[in-house]
Amino acid sequence: MQPDAPNQKNASGLNREIQSKIGQQLRAIYDDVVQEGVPDRFAELLKQLDKPQVDKTSEGKSE
Amino acid sequence: MSVDPALRDQILAAIPSLRAFAISLSGNVDRADDLVQETILRAFANIHSFQPGTNMPAWLFTILRNLFRSEYRKRRREVEDADGGFAETLKSHPDQIGRVEFQEFREALSQLPAEQREALILVGASGFSYEEAADICECAVGTIKSRVNRARSRLAKLLQVDSVDEFGPDHATRAVLMGNEG
Numbered sequence: 001m002q003p004d005a006p007n008q009k010n011a012s013g014l015n016r017e018i019q020s021k022i023g024q025q026l027r028a029i030y031d032d033v034v035q036e037g038v039p040d041r042f043a044e045l046l047k048q049l050d051k052p053q054v055d056k057t058s059e060g061k062s063e
Numbered sequence: 064m065s066v067d068p069a070l071r072d073q074i075l076a077a078i079p080s081l082r083a084f085a086i087s088l089s090g091n092v093d094r095a096d097d098l099v100q101e102t103i104l105r106a107f108a109n110i111h112s113f114q115p116g117t118n119m120p121a122w123l124f125t126i127l128r129n130l131f132r133s134e135y136r137k138r139r140r141e142v143e144d145a146d147g148g149f150a151e152t153l154k155s156h157p158d159q160i161g162r163v164e165f166q167e168f169r170e171a172l173s174q175l176p177a178e179q180r181e182a183l184i185l186v187g188a189s190g191f192s193y194e195e196a197a198d199i200c201e202c203a204v205g206t207i208k209s210r211v212n213r214a215r216s217r218l219a220k221l222l223q224v225d226s227v228d229e230f231g232p233d234h235a236t237r238a239v240l241m242g243n244e245g
Contacts, residue, residue, distance in 0.1 A: 018219045023187055025168040030188035033083035042078050045100060046071065049107050 066110050073119040074106055080189055081123055087184045088131045088177075098134075102127040121191065124199045128181075171221035175214050182210035183218075 066074075081102060085095035105126050106113070113122055172180060178200075185196040186207070193211075197204040 015219075018222055019215060022168075022215060022218050022222070025165065026172075026183065026187045029165070029169065029172075030083045030087075030184065033086055034079040036079065036082070038075060038078045039082075039096070041096065042099065042103065043075075045103060046075055049066070049103070050071065 066107055067115075070110060070113065070115070070119070074103060074123065077120045077123050078103075080120060081127055084124060084184065084189060085127055085131070087180065088128070098127055098131055101130050105130070118195060120189075121195045121199055124185070124189070124191075125201075128199060167222065168218075171218050174221055175217060179210045179214035179217070182207050183214035186211050 078099065081099050082095060085098045085102075086092055089095045089098060102123060106123055109126075113119070175183070182196060182200065185191045185199060186193060191199065193204050193207050197207045200207060
């Protein structure tokens with residue numbers, strides 16, 4: 001059903017070494033970002049979103 | 064609005080990968096982070112439409128991609144980042160891959176049509192299946208497969224051109240070579 005011809009391209013010079021390098025480099029640049037984890041900005045945002053609305057109107061509340 | 068803590072944690076866990084995807088789409092770290100922020104807000108506002116037990120990262124990627132597409136339609140990516148966005152983020156790389164090689168790779172990646180780059184990243188870096196990537200991009204599985212295949216062969220071609228040039232080609236030469244390619 002699908003016009004799948006996975007190996008057809010190998011004949012035209014796409015060697016396996018280059019393909020595995022492509023995969024490796026792609027993951028490396030992507031993982032560089034992933035490894036930065038969750039920036040504070042987003043951790044804060046989620047905290048804000050978690051808070052019930054009460055907090056916004058609690059200015060007058062004493063400690 | 065209150066969100067189930069389990070879902071909240073799933074959203075939190077997806078953020079690093081969402082950022083990487085956003086950078087690859089928008090070509091700019093600041094815009095990428097704005098996209099991620101907007102995505103999180105949308106996700107919380109629409110959490111009722113998420114079906115528990117289904118794929119949270121795929122759901123979030125879909126939201127982010129749609130946000131990007133609607134923004135993109137309004138204002139074209141006027142400043143195309145020469146490195147496809149990843150240059151700014153580069154801090155460390157595995158030692159076995161040289162800096163020059165990385166530079167070449169990012170340049171090659173930036174030569175790909177956006178749809179091919181996106182498909183390649185979803186499947187080759189984010190780790191989604193072809194089916195999930197098709198859902199995210201709202202297209203047929205066969206379309207994703209063909210985009211990934213075309214992306215891979217185009218990259219291979221570009222990188223082979225580079226590796227043949229062992230004399231340290233300058234960028235102009237390389238640009239001409241790339242420009243003349245298919």
